[in-house]
Amino acid sequence: MIFGMERLVLISHGDADGICSASLAYSALSGKYDKILIYFSHPAGLYQDIKDITVGGDDILIMDIALSEKHLNDLIDLFDDLRSRGSKITYIDHHPEPLSIKVNQMPIKVIHKLDVSTSELTFKYFSSSLDRDMSRVALYGAICDYMDYTDWVKRELENWDRRMIYFEAGVLSQGLEGSRKMYDFKRHIVKHLADGKLPSSLSELLVRALIEAVNEEELRKWIKSNVKVKGEIAYVMNPPGSITRAATYARAIADKAIGIAIEKRGNLAIMSLRTNRFDIDLNSILRRICPEVNGVGGGHKKASGARLPIKNLDIFFDKLNMAVK
Numbered sequence: 001m002i003f004g005m006e007r008l009v010l011i012s013h014g015d016a017d018g019i020c021s022a023s024l025a026y027s028a029l030s031g032k033y034d035k036i037l038i039y040f041s042h043p044a045g046l047y048q049d050i051k052d053i054t055v056g057g058d059d060i061l062i063m064d065i066a067l068s069e070k071h072l073n074d075l076i077d078l079f080d081d082l083r084s085r086g087s088k089i090t091y092i093d094h095h096p097e098p099l100s101i102k103v104n105q106m107p108i109k110v111i112h113k114l115d116v117s118t119s120e121l122t123f124k125y126f127s128s129s130l131d132r133d134m135s136r137v138a139l140y141g142a143i144c145d146y147m148d149y150t151d152w153v154k155r156e157l158e159n160w161d162r163r164m165i166y167f168e169a170g171v172l173s174q175g176l177e178g179s180r181k182m183y184d185f186k187r188h189i190v191k192h193l194a195d196g197k198l199p200s201s202l203s204e205l206l207v208r209a210l211i212e213a214v215n216e217e218e219l220r221k222w223i224k225s226n227v228k229v230k231g232e233i234a235y236v237m238n239p240p241g242s243i244t245r246a247a248t249y250a251r252a253i254a255d256k257a258i259g260i261a262i263e264k265r266g267n268l269a270i271m272s273l274r275t276n277r278f279d280i281d282l283n284s285i286l287r288r289i290c291p292e293v294n295g296v297g298g299g300h301k302k303a304s305g306a307r308l309p310i311k312n313l314d315i316f317f318d319k320l321n322m323a324v325k
Helices: 016-032 043-053 072-084 118-125 132-144 151-157 162-177 183-194 203-226 243-254 282-293 310-324
Strands: 007-012 035-040 059-063 089-093 109-112 228-230 233-237 258-265 268-275 296-299 303-309
Touching (some): 016 035, 016 118, 016 132, 035 183, 089 118, 118 132, 118 151, 132 183, 233 243, 233 310, 243 268, 258 310, 268 310, 282 303, 303 310
Parallel strands (some): 007 035, 007 059, 059 089
Antiparallel strands (some): 228 233
């Protein structure tokens, strides 16, 4: 509570599933708080972001962000401190749990389930406070996060023209890829969707989606000429576009077990990793080997991220190849 104002700090991932989850929560909770502050974070930065953003008395809602092994104990201590000062903390997520703790053991309210999008979990959790038409926002998030195979998604798609739903999800996904660090614009998208409006009705998002579609085709061609191979890893450095898409294309073009796209940022290597093999669990592998190279990593079994010092990149490749074998 600040100066008589009840605030909610809403922190989500900045991808489509995170954006849609934030939109659903914003729509459901707008009438219950004097002010809702929207922020975007990621596993490696979540602890520091919460520490910097929140004050005692703020309610906190964290959505679609995996918990990093590296900062886990500090994060739990921070939760305890904030709760002692009157904060209510809720965590809604679908990523695999940290290796060292079950998420429902944390001192906060947890809504967690694997193999389902955070958007679907959020819609179900807030359903009594949401207009029924907001289900399509949850569908956008599920489709964009490749979680469109659940029973709920299949049933809900029957209530819509699926061609339009997939079109709108595509506009949202491509538009966000072209707006990676534009946080004010992403806040605008959250509120736009929370008002029940279509992604395609936001002209700037639609234009960015069209531009990104053209850029992605150029990216795919660039990867054909620049992909490198080390063991079972196909990788590209500083691709001219989305590193998540680049990782997928690198794997496919080189026909290797794992695709990695790396963005050099100062002394750090920021990575996106993809595999199509069901016997490889990228999340578990990264959570185990990244601390050994002074890094952090994790995500989903077939789609994960990592960041570590560039000087340790070759060692990381060796450990990853050994883990695959």
